[in-house]
Amino acid sequence: MSAKVIQVLDKTGFGMFVPLVRLITWDEPAQQLKEMGKTYGLPILGITVFVLVWGLIAPRIQTSIGALPGPGEVWSAAKSLYAEHQAEKLREKEYYQQQALRKAKWEARFPEKPFPFQPYAGKPTYPNYILTSLYTVFTGFVIGASLAIPLGIICGMSKAIYIALNPLIQTFKPVSPLAWLPIATLVISAMMSGPNPPVEKSFLISAVVVALCSLWPTLINTALGVASIEKDHLNVARVLRLSPWKTVTKIVIPSSLPLIFTGLRLSLGVGWMVLIAAEMLAQNPGLGKFVWDMFQNGSSQTLAMILVAVITIGLIGFALDRIMVTLQKLFSYSGSVAAQ
Amino acid sequence: MSYIYLENVQKSFAGQPVLKDVCLSIEKGEFVAIVGFSGTGKSTLLNLMAGLVMPDEGKVLFDQREVTGPGPERGVVFQNYSLLPWMSVYENVRLGVDAVFREWGDEERDRHTRKYIEMVNLTPALRKRPSELSGGMRQRVSVARALAMNPQTLLMDEPLGALDALTRSTLQDEIGEIWQKEKKTVVLITNDVDEGILLADRVIPLLPGENGATLHEGVRIDLERPRDRKQINHNPRFQELRKRIFQILREIGKSTTPAEDQDRDRGLPRIDPVHQRLSLSDRIRRFRNAHVIATEN
Incomplete structure (x- = not known):
């Protein structure tokens, strides 16, 4: 039973909980305590030291507010x-x-007339900002991935196409979200000129900017994964006379899945980082706008609120990365190759 | 009329001649073993017959038609098994069945797949992934996958090269039995002369040369079947055949060896360990495992 739990934890990227499980089952408890001291004690120590230093230094740094x-x-x-x-x-x-x-x-x-229902129109609170941000980054990430994965597969299968596209990829990859934003704003505003847009303009602009900035790692890693398929596996496809579609779905994609996930993980990280800047400028009601609004109103609470947002952004980014690691481990046939 | 027919085939890679004037004619139902030194182009020869490689010059005919690519009528068993690591034993075999028997229903394909897994005694490992199998078991899956496509010919590229002696002899017996049962035309590439004599109707040495390797005319193995590996060693005819094949290989070994090395017995085919090719992640994992074991001790 415990062996199975440990195996599952290992396979899903939660190896850090293994000593805890083994302690609960009383499997070499002394060894586990030592192990736990290392896996949990040291990070706790690091955080404590950080908080102390922060508490000492922060009051000495004066700002206008x-x-x-x-x-x-x-x-x-x-x-x-x-x-x-x-x-x-x-x-x-x-x-x-x-x-x-x-x-x-x-x-x-008035039994014959329908009641004029009015939904509640209160102001958004902090959890609403978080949910908006998550929803936006996810939308942008999905748009980006759905472009990057097929394109990456094509680039990986055809060296000619890859060589043709590579200069473009390398040129657009380092472009800052702040440069894309005005273009995205103008294009999307022009496209959504109707009175009742199906989605908020600011939301779509932020999501598109996230997609534009985050698709590159997925594209490059997918292409790399597809290009580095073992030649023997492709020979198998040829000998078994698999159709092109079956070759892609049964051989190309499974064998490049570890690298596709590495790319997706990097993309989600980039996307989350880009999102805050995009939301600030596009005024999408997420964490980016929250930070901007706090900065604008300049009360005595401003800096503390912004720091709450900073920590929230960091923790969510961390959580998203762990989720991607878990997914990568679950969907890949062999252990993760990616650096932690 | 010969079934597999090679006429004056030449092949070079990056300007390096590998095969020269290769002529070969194999009858339907025949079991032919091609023996030779490592790195003399045995695999290239097989890939030519499989249609994975095209000749620079000359012709490769299969059943009187020119080979232009791989086909389901020519099953291939690769040297390094080439199983798909993300698929179970069943799925690996089923992949080929699905590709070949498109007109069959699901149940029929399932029955067929299971039949061939049973034939190589792997039914208990049906749901296992290749990484959970031993080398011998992996090679059995590879044989089952090739056979399940019901090819007319089985092309085997040093199928037992990477296995230990015990597993090797068991699998040799299995291949012999399957051939008896299925009566396929078989081309076996091997560096083990005894293996060739034990299994084949004809053993053809591949002779290295400066401008590429050529095929010897071959030695017919006129031993009674079924051949028992224990008794065959004492059979004078077996010893005679063995001596002759070694002599052919040794002659050529001498002619290509520098004069000062002639006294040393370098004519025997050298058996190089053929390591299973590992993917990057497997190598990393293997390294990690080795490291963990080392620190735990």
Whole structure:
């Protein structure tokens, strides 16, 4: 039982929990405690030292709106954001309760007319910003990947196409999201001139910029993965007389899957980094806009709020990367080749 | 009328001549073994018959038609098994069955796939991946995959080269039995003369030369079948044939060896270890495993 759990943890990139499982099953507990001291103790020590140094240095750095906030201030800012969210949720609940009462009255008086339902229009709170950001980055990532993977497969299969496209790839790859943004804004605004756009313009602009900046690692790694298929495996396809479609789906894609996932993982990292800048400028109501709004209103809480956002952005980026590692390990036939 | 026919085939790679004036004629149902030194172009010869490589000059005919590419009528067993590591034993065999028997229903293909896995005694490992199998088991899967496509000819490129002696002899017996049962035309590339004599109707030495290797006319193995590996060693005819083939190989070994080396017995075919080719990730994992074991001890 525990052996199976450990195997699953190892295969899904959660090897760090193995000593804990083994301790619970009392498998060489002394050894496990030592191991846990290393895998958990050292990171905790690192974080503690960081927080202490931060707390010491921050008050000494003066800005026009006060000193840099220390860990305590940031923590209370995070708590106030949470409290705000709770209060907003309460208001929303009260609003719908009120509306339900009005609806009952309305139906009693005008049974033939439908009730004019009004959704709650409160201001977005911190979790809403996070969800918007996640939704935007995911959309951009999917757009990017759905272009990059087929294109990468084509580049990997045909050396001529790869040579033809390589200068373009190398030219567009290092372009900053800030350079793409005005172009994306103008093009998308021109395309969505109608009065009732199906999606928010700012959302689409941010997602497209994320896609444009994040598709390159996937494209390059997919091409590399496809180009480095073992020749024997392609000979098998030839001898078995597989159709081109079957060759791609049964041999080319499975054998390049580890590198495709490496590319996707890098792309998601780039996409998440680019997203914040894109949201700031496009005014998409995600974490980027949150940071920008805080910067603009310049209250005594500003810096603490921005630091909460910084830490949130970092933690989410970390989580996204772990998810990609897990997916990579689950979908690849052999262990991960990618650097951690 | 010969079934597989090579006429004055020449092949070179990057200006380096590999095969020269190769002529070969194989009858339907015949079991031919081609023996020779490592690196003399045995695999190239097989790839020519498989259609994976085209000759620079000369003709390769199969059943009186020119070979222009690989085909399902010529099953290939590769030197390094070439199983797809992301597929189970069943899926590896089934892949070929699906490609060849397109008009069959799912149930029929399934039955057919299982039949050939059973033939190589791998039914218990049906759902295992190649990485969980031993070298001998992998080669059996490779044989099953080739046979399940129901080819008229089986082309085998040093199929047992990477195996230990014990597994090797077991698989030799299995190949012999399968040939008896299926009556396919078989071309076996090997560097083991005894293996060739034990299994084949004809052993043809491949003789290296300065302008590329050529084929000897061959030695007919007129031993009774079924041949028992234990008894055959004491058979005077076997010893005679063995001596003759070695002599052919040794002659050519002498003629291509510098004069001062002539006394040393370098004429025997050298058996180089043929390591299984590993992918990058497998190499990394193997390295890691080795490292972990070393630190634990």
